[in-house]
Amino acid sequence: MSSTPVEVDAAVVLLGASVTAITHPLLYVKLLIQVGHEPLPPAAGTTMFGRPVLYLPGFFSYAQYILKVDGKLGLFRGLSPRIVSSTISTVVRGKIKRRELQSKKDEHQNSFRKLVQETSHEMIFQCLSKVATHPFHVMSVRCMAQFVGRETKYSGLFSCIMKIFKEEGLSGFYIGFVPHVLGEVLFLWCCNLLAYFINTYAVDDSFSQASTIRSYTKFVMGITLSVLTYPFTLVADVMAVNNCGLAAGLPPRFPVFKSWLHCWNHLSIEGQLFRGSRLFFRRAPVTLPPSVED
Template identity: 40%
Template sequence: MAPPEKKDELTWMHVLVRVFLNSTTHPIEYAKVLIQLGHEPLKPYKSRTVFGREAFYYPSVFSYIVHIKNRDGFFGCYRGLGAKLTANIVSGIAFQRVTESIKFQEFDDDVIEVENLTIKERTQRFLQNTSRETAGRAAAILVSQPFHVIAVRCMAEFVGEEGKYTGIFTAVGIIYKEQGVKGFFCGLIPRLLCDLTALWLGKTLAHIINNYLLEDRDLKQYVSASMNFLASAMTYPLQVVANCMAVSGSGLAAGSPPNMPIFSGWMDCYSHLRQIRGLKRGSSMLWRPFTGPTMMMGGSLEIPSSSMFSTPSVS
């Protein structure tokens, strides 16, 4: 086991790497959040599916970033970065502190050879490690949620150009004044469910496959990453719900009609998004299918406009 000084050094190095990566990829995350909120300022274009059928697609996330830059400039692509980095740092520290404080008597040594354990011992080790990570992630999400809400709302201001959330301290005052303490935890439940469900689903599938279905050690090393990706894809709709709930009822244009209904709860939000086929918003960066209404006109697929249904004026 590494000495305390070395562990602290590694922890802060990990935090700095996360800060760098999050800063670099923030424009992509920014555009993704706006897409999850349902804001689509770019017109769809007509293309074809792999089966040759006509379909409409929204421009890629990178075209979306160019649109943001053209309107708000280079630094406009980093709206909400400060609150997002604060959330990541706070969550990282909370995760580390909680997981380090939870100790188990058995199978808690990093030098244990998993291959030498029985199936029962591997299962017990899996349950212990996953339970510890669950506690760490739950604590991380809980303490970082206020900063996550601020970050999402800062990004959401792109829609209505309100300019209310000019900084973290200003945002704290606005949220507390308008919504009280509960305003800092909007979207907490679906965010917790998304993260913890993905954690257990991914690790459980990997445990079952590696211990009951696979024998090749070379293949086993790829299973964990594959199952985590699958679990994240399956729980992605809850991420969309969490971000929508962080903005709904905030008074911002992005979270108010006609852009977004005022939801009574996260289940109401989930039902609405499922009805309009919006649960997968932002899940693809390149080929983003248009989910709005379409119609056939003259043998060609078109997006209906209000002018098609307007009553001609009588002179």
Template identity: 40%
Template structure:
């Protein structure tokens, strides 16, 4: 039984590797958007409601731009440490979950237990998943920081972070041990909050509103989407904190302020209406200072463009 479960775990990891490799260029572009890098000027357009607006390139146009600068292989900058982070995260999560399984396999079906037992089982599962998710994030964060910084080098055309071992040495020399965990607090808070929201909503809907088993299978995915949207700012702040004060062009003015803490970063992004930056990858609109010239909106600065005014 244990061998079968272990084989299943490694099969899942292999599948995730394939998916993450295929989707990496999109994730790469998203990271650059999150840290505020907008190399392509906004252009006049209209919203779905017909209002004049300034549009920014969607994620596919952004990937095309990266390819035009660095070539096809350049679209996979930061892939290796990202795969390491995902592998470490998956293994640790499964190991901790198994250790805190609370004899889950020996328990009867939820339709055959009392309401109080259902609630207690929900609390146990949520507690187990929070502990496992926290452990997974902490152990994988150093690789995540390396991956994000490798991708952020695109802004300044740098090669400071060129390999995992070289990046480890660079981070330690410049930021110390704490550098490996840049952005870990908002990442943990966001993940735990998202998990609590999705798990609680799924439990409440499935046990109090929905009786059809077929419909229940879709509730969890829907609630995960809702929870991810609500907690997105934590993900954004975590990415920015992994880059700020890194010595990279992307992590210092004028591209990014040097934030003293993740709360400082959150406060700045909120004040500048950037707290949802990168949440939409298809329909993206410039939200920085702008003026209307001849009936059309124009981004306002000396070049009629501000690099970090995107959503």
């Protein structure tokens, strides 16, 4: 029996929620690294060329530390807001995918004008999706960041909503929204445009595997650009925690930022714009010895 669209959507949402739950410990550790929480000392190691270097704890060591402090459930702190956010995003992506498939049926030509039109529509859907999901992202980030100072300010989903609205108003749900959206929009346009130009001008139709290469171009571009646009994600997460009453976002760990540009500039000066982008083989930052004058 063929499945109805409602059944397919329900299955996709359920699958998305399951993936979110499974990968949550990864994002939890990543968030703690983003806010600069390093509770474990670095370990001595060597590079592939035999050069001695200090490595900060990787994901597994960090996760074991969280297990030791909070138990197994501690790895899933802040999961419920992420599941709500994931469900909304999954529904939006499903609608975008259906629109793309319908567009391919209606028009077979691969024109640049068509690319711009489709990307513009996708951008609008993505921005509307972020408007709906960003409040849950802020709640999830703050729940996870409580691990740093052992606070219990943000506990449940409804409790988070009431706490943020009471203390910061509606604007509190959209702290860090601008860099988050800018990163998504920049990623979307660059990925689609680069994939289009590579598939159109770099891949020769006479090559036997041309169709296979074209099918993977966008995927490869996405991996590359996700690294380049990572600073937007970092700034958005740091801003979501900054000056909200948690130790993870207050001095001396972070100054109180006036705007996300102030945050970006601060992280850039410290050379930390890509902090948290790697969960394995993390080198300890080099600290210069004090000068004679000091």
